[in-house]
Amino acid sequence: MGVRSACLVMTCVGKFKPDFQSGAVLDWGCCCGRLISQMRKFVPPANLYGCDIDSAAIDWNRENISGPHFLRVEPYPPTPYADRSFDVVYGISVMTHLDEETQMLWLRELKRITRPSAILALSVIGEQLRATNMPASPEQQFAEKGFAAFVPSYSDSLAEFSHPRYYKEAYHSVDYIAANWSRYFEVLEYVETKHQEIVILRSP
Numbered sequence: 713m714g715v716r717s718a719c720l721v722m723t724c725v726g727k728f729k730p731d732f733q734s735g736a737v738l739d740w741g742c743c744c745g746r747l748i749s750q751m752r753k754f755v756p757p758a759n760l761y762g763c764d765i766d767s768a769a770i771d772w773n774r775e776n777i778s779g780p781h782f783l784r785v786e787p788y789p790p791t792p793y794a795d796r797s798f799d800v801v802y803g804i805s806v807m808t809h810l811d812e813e814t815q816m817l818w819l820r821e822l823k824r825i826t827r828p829s830a831i832l833a834l835s836v837i838g839e840q841l842r843a844t845n846m847p848a849s850p851e852q853q854f855a856e857k858g859f860a861a862f863v864p865s866y867s868d869s870l871a872e873f874s875h876p877r878y879y880k881e882a883y884h885s886v887d888y889i890a891a892n893w894s895r896y897f898e899v900l901e902y903v904e905t906k907h908q909e910i911v912i913l914r915s916p
Contacts, residue, residue: 718750721802721833724903724910729831735799736761739780740822741806745773748780761798763791765873787874788814789821797825802833805908809879811861819896823915830915832897836884838909846883858888 725732733755739748742762751760757779764770770784785791801822807815822832837845842854850860861882870879886902889911893899897913 714746714750717747717804718754720903720905720910721747721751721804722754724833724901724912725800725802725831728900728912728914729800729829732800732831733759735759735827736797737800738763738793738798738802738825740801740803742769742773742782744769745777745780745782747802747804748773749777752777752779767873787878789817791821791825793825795824796827799827799830800832801826801830804835807834807884808837808882808908810882811880812859812882815882816892819893823896826915828915831900832913832915834911834913835908836889836911837882838904840906841908842883845881850883854883854885858885858891859883 729735737751737755737760739751739760739762742748742764743766745762748760748762760780761783762770762773762780763783763785765785765787767784770782773780773782783792810818826832846854846860847862850862854860859882861880863877864879864881867879868876871877889902890899893911893913897915899911900914901912903910903912
């Protein structure tokens with residue numbers, strides 16, 4: 713799974729920034745390093761950064777994945793990263809677990825820490841998975857707004873990393889992304905896959 717995700721990120725980002733391996737690359741929400749451990753095969757490890765709210769995962773990464781720089785961050789921004797730190801940011805299965813307000817906070821923060829013309833690859837739950845996974849309760853909200861989030865049964869079990877009910881399941885329409893994420897970034901492409909879709913953005 714990590715190899716496939718790394719190849720997908722490489723392909724999506726490389727289309728718009730072919731030389732991105734020479735820049736600073738952030739794995740936003742790196743968890744236990746499944747993806748960043750594979751990215752080391754393509755990007756100089758010293759150019760890789762990983763952050764997550766899970767302190768245990770960050771500690772494990774520091775002990776077991778040599779090269780990248782790992783940092784535990786708070787559930788809400790800001791991060792300790794300086795302005796314009798990164799040329800590339802990817803976040804796989806992060807926006808899929810945040811409510812709308814928290815997503816906007818993080819989009820603003822990602823804009824702050826990315827350099828001009830940086831490329832971002834953020835995953836969302838696509839139409840195919842939405843049809844099978846989204847319960848009936850948020851359907852009306854999604855139909856009206858193009859966005860819906862609800863608290864899944866596993867949310868409280870992850871409260872140690874943030875607080876109860878922090879983790880959501882979030883669903884976006886393409887039109888919603890175009891209308892709202894474009895307040896922070898240029899929306900370049902929406903890539904459909906068999907799993908989560910990838911939204912490609914460019915920092916102004």
